[in-house]
Amino acid sequence: MDDNNTPHSPDESEDQKNSTRRNFLKNLGLAGVGVATGAAALYSGHIFEAKKEVSGDQKVLLTQDGKLVQVDSLEIKALEKTGEELLISQGREGIPGRRWVLVIDLSKCRNARKCISACQDAHQLRPEQYHVNVLQMKDAPGTAPYNMPKHCQHCDNPPCVSVCPVDATYKRPDGIVLIDNDRCIGCRFCMAACPYSARIFNWIEPKDAASHQGKDYNVELNVPQKLGTISKCLFSADRLREGKLPYCVEACPNGVYYFGDENEDAVTNGTTKETVRLSKLLRDNGGYQLMPELGTKPRVYYLPPKNRLFPFEEAGDATPEKA
Amino acid sequence: MTMDDNQFTFDKITSDLTHHIRINKGFLIWMGFLTVSLMVCLYAYSIQLRTGLGVAGIRDYVTWGMYLANFVFFVAASLIGMLISAVLGLIGMKWLTPITRIAETIAVAFAAVAGLVIVSDMGRPERLVYVFLYGRPQSPILWDVTVITTYLVLSLLLLFLPLIADMAIIHRKVDRLPSWLKPIYKVLSLNFTDNPQQNKIINRAIRTLLILLIPAALSIHTVTSWLFAVTSRAGWDSTVFGPYFVSGAFVAGSAAVIIAMFFFRKNYKLQNYLTDLHFNNMGKVLATVSLVYLYFNINEFLVPGYKLKRADAVHLHELFAGKDTLLFWVVQIGGLILPILFMLFHRFRKPLPIMLISVAVLIAAWFKRYIIVIPTQEHPFLPIQHVPQNFVHYSPTLIETMITIAPFILVLIIITLISKFFPVIPLHETAREKGIEHFKFD
Numbered sequence: 001m002d003d004n005n006t007p008h009s010p011d012e013s014e015d016q017k018n019s020t021r022r023n024f025l026k027n028l029g030l031a032g033v034g035v036a037t038g039a040a041a042l043y044s045g046h047i048f049e050a051k052k053e054v055s056g057d058q059k060v061l062l063t064q065d066g067k068l069v070q071v072d073s074l075e076i077k078a079l080e081k082t083g084e085e086l087l088i089s090q091g092r093e094g095i096p097g098r099r100w101v102l103v104i105d106l107s108k109c110r111n112a113r114k115c116i117s118a119c120q121d122a123h124q125l126r127p128e129q130y131h132v133n134v135l136q137m138k139d140a141p142g143t144a145p146y147n148m149p150k151h152c153q154h155c156d157n158p159p160c161v162s163v164c165p166v167d168a169t170y171k172r173p174d175g176i177v178l179i180d181n182d183r184c185i186g187c188r189f190c191m192a193a194c195p196y197s198a199r200i201f202n203w204i205e206p207k208d209a210a211s212h213q214g215k216d217y218n219v220e221l222n223v224p225q226k227l228g229t230i231s232k233c234l235f236s237a238d239r240l241r242e243g244k245l246p247y248c249v250e251a252c253p254n255g256v257y258y259f260g261d262e263n264e265d266a267v268t269n270g271t272t273k274e275t276v277r278l279s280k281l282l283r284d285n286g287g288y289q290l291m292p293e294l295g296t297k298p299r300v301y302y303l304p305p306k307n308r309l310f311p312f313e314e315a316g317d318a319t320p321e322k323a
Numbered sequence: 324m325t326m327d328d329n330q331f332t333f334d335k336i337t338s339d340l341t342h343h344i345r346i347n348k349g350f351l352i353w354m355g356f357l358t359v360s361l362m363v364c365l366y367a368y369s370i371q372l373r374t375g376l377g378v379a380g381i382r383d384y385v386t387w388g389m390y391l392a393n394f395v396f397f398v399a400a401s402l403i404g405m406l407i408s409a410v411l412g413l414i415g416m417k418w419l420t421p422i423t424r425i426a427e428t429i430a431v432a433f434a435a436v437a438g439l440v441i442v443s444d445m446g447r448p449e450r451l452v453y454v455f456l457y458g459r460p461q462s463p464i465l466w467d468v469t470v471i472t473t474y475l476v477l478s479l480l481l482l483f484l485p486l487i488a489d490m491a492i493i494h495r496k497v498d499r500l501p502s503w504l505k506p507i508y509k510v511l512s513l514n515f516t517d518n519p520q521q522n523k524i525i526n527r528a529i530r531t532l533l534i535l536l537i538p539a540a541l542s543i544h545t546v547t548s549w550l551f552a553v554t555s556r557a558g559w560d561s562t563v564f565g566p567y568f569v570s571g572a573f574v575a576g577s578a579a580v581i582i583a584m585f586f587f588r589k590n591y592k593l594q595n596y597l598t599d600l601h602f603n604n605m606g607k608v609l610a611t612v613s614l615v616y617l618y619f620n621i622n623e624f625l626v627p628g629y630k631l632k633r634a635d636a637v638h639l640h641e642l643f644a645g646k647d648t649l650l651f652w653v654v655q656i657g658g659l660i661l662p663i664l665f666m667l668f669h670r671f672r673k674p675l676p677i678m679l680i681s682v683a684v685l686i687a688a689w690f691k692r693y694i695i696v697i698p699t700q701e702h703p704f705l706p707i708q709h710v711p712q713n714f715v716h717y718s719p720t721l722i723e724t725m726i727t728i729a730p731f732i733l734v735l736i737i738i739t740l741i742s743k744f745f746p747v748i749p750l751h752e753t754a755r756e757k758g759i760e761h762f763k764f765d
Contacts, residue, residue: 128709128710128711128714129383130709130710133708133709134709135705135706135708136706136708137706150705159553159554159555162461162462162553163462163463163464163553163554164459164462165454165458165459165462165464165465166450166453166454166456166457166458166459167457167459183450183453183457184446184447184450185445185446185447185450185451185453185454186376186445186446186447186448186450187444187445187446187464188386188387188444188446189462189463189464189550191383191386192386192387192550192551192554192556192700193553193554195554195555195556195703195704196704196705197383197384197703197704197705197707199383200383201376201382201383201386201446202375202446203375203376203377203381203382203383204374204375204377205374205375227375227446228375228376228445228446228447229446229447291704294555
């Protein structure tokens with residue numbers, strides 16, 4: 001029994017005295033460490049408290065189970081949105097500070113239709129479903145025919161958005177008109193209202209529906225496509241978010257497309273990757289819009305088919321509809 | 324008239340106007356036929372529900388087909404309740420009394436079913452509730468939902484209020500009714516005892532409803548016309564579309580009322596109440612509204628036809644001399660011009676001829692909506708290229724046709740049931756007009 005709590009007998013040895021001193025020192029050391037730790041704890045607590053007390057602004061919030069609680073405004077942290085919720089909210093908000101614009105140089109289009117296939121691959125579309133279609137145009141009997149890629153014009157005064165009864169199709173601050181196919185009721189009023197015939201409908205089960213099942217719906221890609229809802233050109237909003245050019249613009253082998261930001265007054269050619277001034281490009285080449293008299297204010301500009309680089313060829317027609 | 328007014332007694336009127344309220348073999352066979360037909364058509368709709376709108380002939384260019392033409396037709400036919408009861412009734416035309424309930428029944432049946440017709444055109448019918456959850460007031464669809472619901476409620480009330488007195492009479496005075504029907508009539512009669520105060524309240528309520536009905540009815544078809552007129556497409560981009568549709572609606576509705584009058588008169592033996600005079604007058608009404616409709620047709624085709632703007636020129640050419648020419652001229656001549664000419668003569672306003680003319684007018688009225696809705700979409704501003712043939716030209720499918728027929732069957736079922744279990748001709752009002760006031764209720 002060498003415990004130092006035992007009462008000392010008068011005849012205890014020198015060893016025992018030494019042992020007692022050692023224990024004292026040991027206890028002193030322990031106490032020192034304890035005090036230091038306690039002080040450190042107090043200090044960090046003080047810092048924590050100090051941080052917490054910067055704002056005296058108390059907010060009353062409703063919890064999920066319906067209780068009212070009071071919380072300091074600095075303690076309120078927004079929940080990070082994830083998955084589909086994030087895709088929907090960022091898809092509604094758009095990309096800040098941008099005003100996207102597309103320029104189509106008709107003198108360069110030889111109807112290669114690479115834009116169409118790139119687009120259809122990206123957006124889960126059948127061969128007869130077009131977000132972009134290349135039309136063979138002839139304006140008057142005396143004028144020359146030309147090829148005209150036709151996208152959604154992403155109008156600044158979009159008739160489709162006005163007539164939508166449920167806010168399924170909407171205009172974003174960055175200029176893009178999108179469709180939320182989780183919201184769309186399939187009334188097709190937007191198709192009737194669009195003078196550019198830019199919209200398509202999933203009349204039958206979308207292509208490869210089985211393999212897309214259960215995937216998070218990306219409103220900026222409109223994939224997975226859904227039966228009984230609308231689709232159309234999205235200016236490849238998903239690619240723009242990654243800082244890339246749209247699928248069609250990138251796929252064109254003939255330098256037809258320029259895409260960019262009106263705010264920066266700069267557009268980039270998808271084939272040559274050359275970036276030019278938007279205003280200069282339109283001014284020098286007589287840029288125009290499709291049916292501006294309808295007051296739709298399109299965000300797509302065309303450069304006239306003058307000095308065409310390629311001869312006009314009649315294209316094959318009528319892709320069969322596959323069930 | 325076949326019978327002098329003083330030959331009518333209260334008991335005779337009651338018996339004449341209620342003797343059809345019984346379940347007989349003919350009724351059961353007719354209802355059985357309607358029910359089976361409806362089931363077959365609902366099976367067609369179940370296929371559309373499972374596989375999508377692709378079972379119909381509509382595609383990306385002609386995106387609104389027969390379903391929408393049908394919707395416009397149903398809204399149109401429902402407008403007659405307002406013309407007969409409100410417009411003509413409020414200016415005091417007494418001969419209308421036996422026709423008002425027929426007109427209101429048609430209005431209620433078509434307005435109620437119109438709401439279902441539009442659901443058959445939805446790609447996602449299960450999301451119908453989104454219109455109420457996320458509805459945006461700048462969409463004419465929201466306006467349409469609002470005014471059609473309002474009109475339906477007003478029409479239902481207008482059908483019900485004059486029935487209160489009739490129910491009171493029937494459950495007290497008619498003994499041979501099936502026992503399960505009597506308590507229903509008693510409940511519906513709301514303890515009506517024909518005292519002056521009750522009559523005053525009911526009459527005042529009816530009058531208020533009639534006045535409210537006029538703007539509501541004008542709204543439903545004007546807004547329906549705006550579903551087209553708010554777009555910039557040739558053939559739809561028109562400022563007279565509202566009155567053009569409203570006047571066309573009166574044509575369709577008057578024809579429907581005349582056809583209904585003819586069959587009720589024959590089947591329910593109402594020759595003493597629906598007389599040659601009523602057919603003659605309704606013939607005049609139909610001729611008048613047809614002339615107004617003709618006037619708007621001339622406006623609608625002559626003005627753009629004079630200018631021939633590029634898109635209008637293509638559209639009008641297709642109608643006048645192109646792909647849709649046969650349908651267009653048969654509808655315009657056979658359904659509008661010839662009927663007007665015939666109806667100028669008294670002998671064509673006799674019951675049978677005016678009924679046959681009305682059948683022609685009503686069928687033409689349906690195809691007229693087809694002509695308004697479909698051809699415009701077959702030539703949009705930009706060419707239709709690189710798509711399958713069935714995208715270029717619209718041709719309805721069998722399933723689509725069956726789904727289009729279903730609402731007609733439903734309307735017939737509703738009209739049959741209402742007319743079978745309630746007096747087709749207002750009992751209380753007829754008696755009062757024949758000079759038999761204040762029946763003594765025990």
